[in-house]
Amino acid sequence: MRFTKMQGCGNDYIYINCFKEKVENPEKLAIAMSERHFGVGSDGLVLIMPSEAADFRMRMFNLDGSEGKMCGNASRCVGKYVYERGLTEKTTVALETLGGIKILQLHVKDGIVESVTVDMGEPVLEAAEIPVLSDKHPVIGETVEILDRKFDFTCVSMGNPHAVTFVENVMEYPIEKYGRVSECHPIFPDRVNTEFVEIVDDSHVKMRVWERGSGETWACGTGASATAVACVLNGKTDRKVDVELIGGTLTIEWNAEDNHVYMTGPAEFSFDGEWLREV
Numbered sequence: 001m002r003f004t005k006m007q008g009c010g011n012d013y014i015y016i017n018c019f020k021e022k023v024e025n026p027e028k029l030a031i032a033m034s035e036r037h038f039g040v041g042s043d044g045l046v047l048i049m050p051s052e053a054a055d056f057r058m059r060m061f062n063l064d065g066s067e068g069k070m071c072g073n074a075s076r077c078v079g080k081y082v083y084e085r086g087l088t089e090k091t092t093v094a095l096e097t098l099g100g101i102k103i104l105q106l107h108v109k110d111g112i113v114e115s116v117t118v119d120m121g122e123p124v125l126e127a128a129e130i131p132v133l134s135d136k137h138p139v140i141g142e143t144v145e146i147l148d149r150k151f152d153f154t155c156v157s158m159g160n161p162h163a164v165t166f167v168e169n170v171m172e173y174p175i176e177k178y179g180r181v182s183e184c185h186p187i188f189p190d191r192v193n194t195e196f197v198e199i200v201d202d203s204h205v206k207m208r209v210w211e212r213g214s215g216e217t218w219a220c221g222t223g224a225s226a227t228a229v230a231c232v233l234n235g236k237t238d239r240k241v242d243v244e245l246i247g248g249t250l251t252i253e254w255n256a257e258d259n260h261v262y263m264t265g266p267a268e269f270s271f272d273g274e275w276l277r278e279v
């Protein structure tokens with residue numbers, strides 16, 4: 001089975017073109033291929049598929065085999081893949097995900113997709129829809145005790161659940177210790193992606209993420225989007241902000257007019273390969 005490894009800001013997934021390949025058990029395949037010693041090594045698996053509702057359909061699976069409803073970095077990579085591999089000539093592409101149809105704007109120069117802007121839609125702030133067990137609306141400053149610390153979480157769904165907390169000196173922060181426990185905390189019935197955010201100034205923050213189902217990754221597009229929303233809700237930044245991640249920077253704008261979040265960033269091919277193992 002042919003596959004392609006791609007990354008967006010270092011959030012790396014294995015992409016399978018399901019117009020050509022048949023995947024019977026994506027959950028199992030995601031676990032096997034993502035494994036870094038016996039597999040290819042990645043944060044998860046992404047299937048590029050035909051759609052009846054949009055131009056293409058994407059399904060994404062975390063490293064543990066669980067299915068994510070939306071993935072910001074993968075959606076930009078799918079945009080690059082379908083254009084540069086000749087599956088479409090469109091530069092505005094509608095992508096069906098479990099989190100709804102997302103519109104990708106491809107920024108193309110000399111046949112190369114240099115960056116992609118994704119309309120991530122409106123952030124969901126209702127506790128029950130995120131979901132998080134909280135009486136607050138929106139869920140700002142929900143205090144949660146994790147191990148020896150208390151965190152004030154702002155919770156946002158971007159098609160998938162996020163809990164954002166503000167910390168000092170994020171690059172030194174022990175996010176594995178706290179993110180791992182936060183992921184499965186009982187106030188998050190579907191588990192959660194946790195963003196640890198340091199404010200630099202009104203238009204620049206630094207973020208690290210502990211992703212549900214994959215652990216620490218070098219970037220998270222839905223997480224960066226949720227972070228921008230949380231920053232505005234907490235009066236910490238402007239509506240347009242550069243989110244600096246371990247693997248690069250995403251520009252996120254929470255548009256005041258249509259209430260949509262727009263994410264702009266890179267997408268890159270790493271290599272093509274052939275998977276030889278049975279799963």
Ligand SMILES: N[C@@H](CCC[C@H](N)C(=O)O)C(=O)O
Pocket residue numbers: 011062067068069070071072073074160161193211212213214217219220221222223
């Ligand atoms: N890395 C992603 C999000 C992937 C899904 C997430 N771990 C979940 O299960 O909700 C992104 O770029 O948005």
